[in-house]
Amino acid sequence: MPYHDVIVIGGGLAGMRAAIAAKAAGVDVGLVSKIHPLRSQSSGSHSGINAAIKSDDSWQSHAEDTIKAGAYLADQDVVEAMCQDALRDVVLLEHMGVPFSRDGDGLIDVMPFGGSSQPRTCYVGDSAGHIVLQVLYENIVRMGIATYDEWTATSLMIADGACCGVTAYDLASGKLEALSARSTVLATGGIGRLFATSTSALFATADGVGMAYRAGVPLMDMEMVQFHPTTLKGKGLVVSEAARGEGAYLVNAAGDRFMSNYSTDGDRAPELEARELCTQAIDTEIQEGRGDDGCVFLDFRHLDNDRIDDRLPETRFLVKTYLGLDITKDLVPVQPAAHRPVGGIQVDAQGATGVAGLYAAGEAACSGAHGAGRLAGNSMLDSIVFGRRAGEAAASNSRAAGKTEAPANLLAEQVEQAQGLSTRDGSSDSIGSLRRQLNQTLQSSMGVRRDGASLEQAVSAIQDLKERYQHIAVPTIGGPYNPSLPAYLELGNMLDAAHIMLTCAAARQESRGAHQRGDKPDRDDADWLQHTVAVSIPEGPQVSTKPVTITQWQPS
Amino acid sequence: MAYAFFPGCVSKGGCPELYPAAKIVADKLNIELVELRDVGCSGAGVLSQEVSDPVNARTLAKVEKMGMTMMTICSTCQGTFTQANHRLQSDPEYRDRINQEYLASEGLRYDGTVDIKHFLWILDEEYGLDNLKDLVVHPLEGLKVAPFYGCYLRRPPELMVPKGFEGRKTVLEKTIETLGGEVVNTSGKGKCCGFPILSSSEDNSLAMCGDHTLEAKDKGANCMVTPCPLCHLELDGKQEDAARHKKQDIDLPILHLPQMVGLALGFSPRDMGLHKHLVSTEEIVNILEGVRA
Amino acid sequence: MEITLKFYRFSPGNGSKGDFQEYPVEIDESATVLDALMQVKEDQDSTIAFRGSCRTGFCGDCTMRISRRNRMACSTTVGAAQNEGTITVEPVRLITTTKDMMYDLDTWVYDKYKAVEPWIETDQKSPDKEHVVSNKVVQDLRKVMSCTMCWLCDEGCSTMVVDRKFVGPLALTKAYRSVFDPRDNRTEARLKNLSEKNGMWDCCHCYEASEHCPKGIDPTERIFALRNKAIKANAGIPTVRNHYRSFAKSVKSHGWLDEARLAIETEGLTNIKGQLKQVPLAIKAFRKGKRPLPYFLHEKREGRDRIKRIFEKWEENE
Known part of the structure; x- marks a missing residue:
């Protein structure tokens, strides 16, 4: 059975950053990814990385903006760590090769992003995600890190309370294998595919959340799902925050810059409010009839063409390709769509979960750094800071821990279960039909606005889907390049994740940040300045609460 | 009709049959060619742009003074000039710098107004294929012709086949049909002939030459026509080596575009210099004479 | 529907x-x-x-x-x-x-990508600070790095049709980034590596790659830039270097290309085997009436002094 000191699951930004950090710490690393790392979802991120690198800025100011954007649900000790590390991690990325956009002195430039009190986002044109992903992979190759491309992790191997690796399906051979490790890092990415319209890649299917949940690992703040305010009409493709950073207006069907009616900060352009506020404002405009066919518009027409070509070339390309519109001439119809989970596998500031030898980072994880909403430009930052930290922690754990041999029966059980799928009688459901019902359920209950009754209904709808999931037959399992088994397992992960999200959303009896309930419209600091923590019990997810860590910023 | 004529190096060098054929045909069509003598090689994409742009700006400055469109008879010259002209036209600062550094001492300057067209484009876009048809006295009946463009006449497309000039993608086929020949399409007609890598990668070069000529032959062509003398150097000049490389006989005659036009206008194969080709042109001469007899 | x-x-x-x-x-x-x-x-x-x-x-x-x-x-x-x-x-x-x-992307895409060592290696003189680089330079790097490795360029490539071992425009576009990134310190070794068999000199610059690139990265021009840099750095394979130099020398001294001399000098004057290879074609061409005589024997072109001056000026600027 293949063994590595550290195994990282997931080849996006967080996973590759973790693998590089672990390798740099001198241990043997394997990088497992269900798609080739260069094809990861991270490549679609156009935004940038927040870091207080300019002399008139401070990490404290960055931390304060982060905490406000998270509606005071963030653990402030973790926020402080992230904002302090940001400075060094951005420079490390630059040394690895990221060609950050420069200012007039040839130093890394910063631009204004929504929710930040001053320009703080280090950017790479408008292709930060794509280019940072390229650079990290270049370093994976350069460092000779072993990669398992197109291996889908299927379950965590836990023995004597410690994680000793994963079982994974190798698409090329069509076989399940055990990959054993002293430390395992889950960096499996997001949950976008749970929603009918989302900004995610096809493979953002909550795999890490599903595997962790089934292994009894606690999950935190799963009700918090960020909606991106500006995605292309009907497509869910993100028009970057950089668009508004560069001065694009948000206008409604009447042509009014409506954000000024919602803005709370007179100093900056109203379009540069934090994501949650923008999303809710757009949603209100549309709900109250001032939209156009479910959309409002981004208006770039007053911006200089050369500047658009320098700063927003990918945005221009995207709009042209998918809507056939030219942003220098046409209004661009946009609407909010599900973007990133803010919650995830509960970890500490080093990425450690409650299970020995198991770490998590990136969108799969929840360290408490973002609270109830994520500041634009903090997502990639989270991946590179906590990815590195998790990689370092996993490396030192693998030195300390004794080598644990994964019990052979863990793989055998998996193989047996997989084979069982092909002997089922089957039903009228398909993977597609169940996924669409799941999508509809979440779209109607876990959207920008929620209420208790529909969340309760949705929980029972998901329970029904989970039951029916057990009866789908998968006629052929295994064989070279047969994607049937991973497709089936992905749906299982999505159903588990949806179950947890809905249960947590029903439990949180207030409105805060990304979680807005029509039936509980107010923030309730007295009862709910608390994280939700969900664990698996036989009846489903069981939700408890955990206090928020406050250091120097009192909720207001 | 009068054009500033840029013959290029190869029409007088490696393919000495091309220059006279082009002159004779132009004369027949009543196209006046004012030959540019006091100018330099286009650089053919081999010379660094840093030096070929000034040399070409100098040529264009002279053409600008003449107030004419410049005509080429070589896809490579055409491509190199169009690209250089684009850089000079779209960036006035760059043009000014070249004017000052390189041309001013000679009392020249280029303002970016010259249009450059290959003979093939002129036939269609300015002379008119219908008018050409009226002059055909010996239609190329029975001749199955595979067109071969030469890369630089088609790419980069935004420069070579801009909006409003989409006809350039099929103009060679239309010309063959106008002259009474039958078109034989091949998958490689827009691809590289192999010439540019003859010195660096001979095997690949010969494989390209062999693939193009063999495909044409397999599809029934009895000749190929090209508006690019560099392609001719490869497809004709290197065909024997390509045949050896492919271990198959090829023997496919390769015509220069003006030669094909001239044959249909009634000039003899000898007038058109067909005897100077390395691959025997006897078979097509026989076909045409069979038609004429 | x-x-x-x-x-x-x-x-x-x-x-x-x-x-x-x-x-x-x-x-x-x-x-x-x-x-x-x-x-x-x-x-x-x-x-x-x-x-x-x-x-x-x-x-x-x-x-x-x-x-x-x-x-x-x-x-x-x-x-x-x-x-x-x-x-x-x-x-x-x-x-x-x-x-x-x-x-089989490993064989046809990723291995070629790895062969050009597509990362950068820096001196690490001040590890706590970013490198000072002009925005114009990083903008150009970003443009090439917007490559999604969709391999449509390789798929359109003329050379790839006859030789799939050619490293190809995709990998060469990656190589451009490493070579032209001012933070990298291995330029010469890279140019040497790119000049190995199946490397950048197999590109026939047909512009197919540029036509097929959905991102407008223009791989063909990137390859031109790499080759010009190699010529200047005296890297590259000898026949090609000779070819470029002889071409430039000919245009410099005659205004036009001297093809006979180009053929001879490309093989290298002391490369007897290479020279003999040219003989049969030369004899056959001569018999057929193709006489690409050196220019000094036939036409004296006007304006060649002027062109020579352009070359001299360019060489001064270098």
Whole structure:
């Protein structure tokens, strides 16, 4: 059975950053990814990385903006760590090769992003995600890190309370294998595919959340799902925050810059409010009839063409390709769509979960750094800071821990279960039909606005889907390049994740940040300045609460 | 009709049959060619742009003074000039710098107004294929012709086949049909002939030459026509080596575009210099004479 | 709309030839071909194999031959791809397939990518600070790094048709980034590596790569830039270096190209074997009446002094 000191699951930004950090710490690393790392979802991120690198800025100011954007649900000790590390991690990325956009002195430039009190986002044109992903992979190759491309992790191997690796399906051979490790890092990415319209890649299917949940690992703040305010009409493709950073207006069907009616900060352009506020404002405009066919518009027409070509070339390309519109001439119809989970596998500031030898980072994880909403430009930052930290922690754990041999029966059980799928009688459901019902359920209950009754209904709808999931037959399992088994397992992960999200959303009896309930419209600091923590019990997810860590910023 | 004529190096060098054929045909069509003598090689994409742009700006400055469109008879010259002209036209600062550094001492300057067209484009876009048809006295009946463009006449497309000039993608086929020949399409007609890598990668070069000529032959062509003398150097000049490389006989005659036009206008194969080709042109001469007899 | 998706099925175990399988699909015409494929996979046949990830043209993973044109499934709408209600989906031509639409990307894409060592190595003089680089330079690097490795350039490449071992425009575009990144300290070694067999000198600069690049990166010009840099750095293979130099020398002294001399000098004056290779062609051409005589023997061109001066001025500027 293949063994590595550290195994990282997931080849996006967080996973590759973790693998590089672990390798740099001198241990043997394997990088497992269900798609080739260069094809990861991270490549679609156009935004940038927040870091207080300019002399008139401070990490404290960055931390304060982060905490406000998270509606005071963030653990402030973790926020402080992230904002302090940001400075060094951005420079490390630059040394690895990221060609950050420069200012007039040839130093890394910063631009204004929504929710930040001053320009703080280090950017790479408008292709930060794509280019940072390229650079990290270049370093994976350069460092000779072993990669398992197109291996889908299927379950965590836990023995004597410690994680000793994963079982994974190798698409090329069509076989399940055990990959054993002293430390395992889950960096499996997001949950976008749970929603009918989302900004995610096809493979953002909550795999890490599903595997962790089934292994009894606690999950935190799963009700918090960020909606991106500006995605292309009907497509869910993100028009970057950089668009508004560069001065694009948000206008409604009447042509009014409506954000000024919602803005709370007179100093900056109203379009540069934090994501949650923008999303809710757009949603209100549309709900109250001032939209156009479910959309409002981004208006770039007053911006200089050369500047658009320098700063927003990918945005221009995207709009042209998918809507056939030219942003220098046409209004661009946009609407909010599900973007990133803010919650995830509960970890500490080093990425450690409650299970020995198991770490998590990136969108799969929840360290408490973002609270109830994520500041634009903090997502990639989270991946590179906590990815590195998790990689370092996993490396030192693998030195300390004794080598644990994964019990052979863990793989055998998996193989047996997989084979069982092909002997089922089957039903009228398909993977597609169940996924669409799941999508509809979440779209109607876990959207920008929620209420208790529909969340309760949705929980029972998901329970029904989970039951029916057990009866789908998968006629052929295994064989070279047969994607049937991973497709089936992905749906299982999505159903588990949806179950947890809905249960947590029903439990949180207030409105805060990304979680807005029509039936509980107010923030309730007295009862709910608390994280939700969900664990698996036989009846489903069981939700408890955990206090928020406050250091120097009192909720207001 | 009068054009500033840029013959290029190869029409007088490696393919000495091309220059006279082009002159004779132009004369027949009543196209006046004012030959540019006091100018330099286009650089053919081999010379660094840093030096070929000034040399070409100098040529264009002279053409600008003449107030004419410049005509080429070589896809490579055409491509190199169009690209250089684009850089000079779209960036006035760059043009000014070249004017000052390189041309001013000679009392020249280029303002970016010259249009450059290959003979093939002129036939269609300015002379008119219908008018050409009226002059055909010996239609190329029975001749199955595979067109071969030469890369630089088609790419980069935004420069070579801009909006409003989409006809350039099929103009060679239309010309063959106008002259009474039958078109034989091949998958490689827009691809590289192999010439540019003859010195660096001979095997690949010969494989390209062999693939193009063999495909044409397999599809029934009895000749190929090209508006690019560099392609001719490869497809004709290197065909024997390509045949050896492919271990198959090829023997496919390769015509220069003006030669094909001239044959249909009634000039003899000898007038058109067909005897100077390395691959025997006897078979097509026989076909045409069979038609004429 | 109702369409028939003709999807190419191929399994290595079932002999070498695959065949089309037809799937009826009900889908909106503004949906993408990738959406249609996902629908088939989820609803009709979970065994069909294809790649695709980001849905937005950024990950480059879903390159296929769709209705007889090479393109990305996520950037092609059903409406645009269908022809009388049918869409064909088959593999691109120049790389091998391991099953259905699964290509052997390791061999044909990733190994070539790795061969150019596509990272940068820096001096690490001040590890706590970023490098000082002008925005114009990083803008150019970003442009080449916007490459999604969709390999449409390789698929269009003229050289790749005859020699699939050619490193190809995709990898060379990556190489451009490493060579032209001012932070990297291995320029010469890189240019030497790129001049090895199957390297950048096999490019025939046909501009197919630039035509096919969906990102407008212009790989052909990138390769030109690499080669010019190699010539200046005295790297590259000798015959090509000679060819470039002789070409420049000829134009410099005559205004025009001296082809006879170019042929001789390209092989290298002391390369007897190379020179002999030229002899049969020269004799045959001469007999046929092709007499590419050196220019000093026939036409004296006007203006050659002027052209010489341009060259001298350029050399001064270097």
